């Protein structure tokens with residue numbers, strides 16, 4: 368297939384508003400790919416390159432050669448050229464890479480050049496189309512959508528699933544199962560405002576787990592090989608030797624565990640979340656720039672690691688796509704900006720327009736994270752496990768919770784298990800909730816003992832209950848501050864993800880909760896993400912996720928979704944989530960109608 372045909376499909380999908388029409392366009396393009404073109408072609412349609420790392424940065428994309436007059440490139444030509452660029456290494460590699468890049472761009476028409484720039488820069492990676500591709504694959508391959516979804520959740524690899532479905536059909540898809548060493552999308556939780564509402568969904572008896580405010584870990588072990596993955600399926604094995612050491616002692620040959628790792632103080636109370644996050648440095652990881660093996664490790668832990676046998680993890684690094692699709696009036700205080708009386712017009716907010724991409728390099732960690740990284744000389748992560756997905760040849764994904772947890776309790780010693788009680792009624796659940804909060808934990812997760820492990824799903828099997836509402840939203844633009852905040856980017860425009868369009872729906876603004884240090888950090892960060900620098904508003908690529916506390920959701924004609932957050936304030940920047948994992952507008956609607964808590 369000609370590369371230009373994929374460029375045209377991508378443009379047509381962006382210009383079309385209906386989900387069904389977008390899926391049809393994508394399915395038609397998928398059908399047109401030859402079998403060996405499917406991995407690269409499906410990646411381009413999802414806004415990604417097939418190669419995880421290319422070594423091509425923003426500087427190399429700034430000056431392009433004149434475009435070709437006629438389209439000559441095929442999908443295979445582009446993929447082969449990028450393979451060659453990615454393989455360049457050693458002395459003189461920069462010049463060689465530029466030469467190969469120049470050759471590729473010289474052969475590309477203006478439209479193709481623009482698409483290539485956006486693919487290389489990661490600008491399309493937000494998943495505008497990735498969420499639609501599962502549907503498109505199902506349609507093109509004439510296989511049931513649930514079969515495609517399941518395969519995607521079990522492998523996290525859209526290219527592989529596209530190729531399997533289109534060449535082998537439903538039978539080949541059905542053969543994809545959990546594989547030890549390959550991360551699968553973690554099960555997610557719904558929210559409820561109280562434990563009684565959570566129990567209303569799960570029924571009784573239910574299990575009430577302590578909700579630890581750490582980082583999600585999925586640990587795979589096969590014999591001596593151990594790999595640890597984050598919530599977004601990035602491998603962090605070398606950064607968490609304590610987790611590796613704990614799993615090495617388990618009496619199992621093959622095991623896949625789900626849990627949370629958290630930094631604790633001497634009294635066993637949780638350290639601030641940023642301290643845990645700094646150890647995993649997941650933002651660097653999710654951006655494809657893999658952290659160095661010991662960067663951010665405490666001296667103590669690094670010494671321990673080098674003293675022990677080296678960490679051996681499963682062969683190649685995993686393909687790490689975003690986790691599969693799914694996870695204000697602004698009150699007067701929230702809308703009052705540096706410019707008195709200004710009201711933001713109610714314009715829908717979609718993906719950033721095609722403009723020069725910002726530098727492709729890992730973003731700096733948020734200041735609290737940086738501060739913690741410098742001060743955690745003795746910070747040690749403790750793993751706590753709450754689920755078991757595979758044990759010595761037996762897949763447990765489809766087994767009910769009670770069976771998985773019984774096997775977990777037989778395999779993992781009690782101190783390494785998440786605090787858990789089985790409750791028969793609301794009173795007992797309320798006691799467990801109060802005890803978790805007293806212990807300094809974030810809340811509880813109420814779980815149905817009948818539910819299977821639903822990879823990648825935010826089903827009714829797990830319901831989290833926290834004492835306050837929060838949403839993980841995406842920053843769409845920022846306003847310059849005034850007065851004390853002059854020269855700093857201050858008022859954040861917040862958006863929820865719209866899974867139907869791949870864009871974001873603005874819900875309001877806030878400049879509350881920002882410390883001086885955070886203001887300085889976000890000014891630097893958002894200038895880096897800027898796509899349009901106004902004197903008053905700076906529009907940014909929708910990439911930075913921020914956790915926002917709020918007091919409720921109210922009807923507001925001022926914003927495109929017809930809703931706004933009340934008393935929105937910044938809790939922290941979420942470095943462990945990509946924009947594709949931000950909370951959705953459907954979630955906000957559910958809070959608005961009182962169906963769930965934040």
Ligand SMILES: Nc1ncnc2c1ncn2[C@@H]1O[C@H](COP(=O)(O)OP(=O)(O)OP(=O)(O)O)[C@@H](O)[C@H]1O
Pocket residue numbers: 554555556557576577578579580581582583598627694753785812831
């Ligand atoms: N006992 C537990 N069982 C399940 N998840 C737990 C538990 N303790 C902590 N967690 C964390 O809570 C999260 C469950 O909420 P959810 O699936 O909505 O993820 P999230 O969006 O990262 O949520 P949050 O921001 O509330 O942590 C898990 O991803 C996990 O990291």
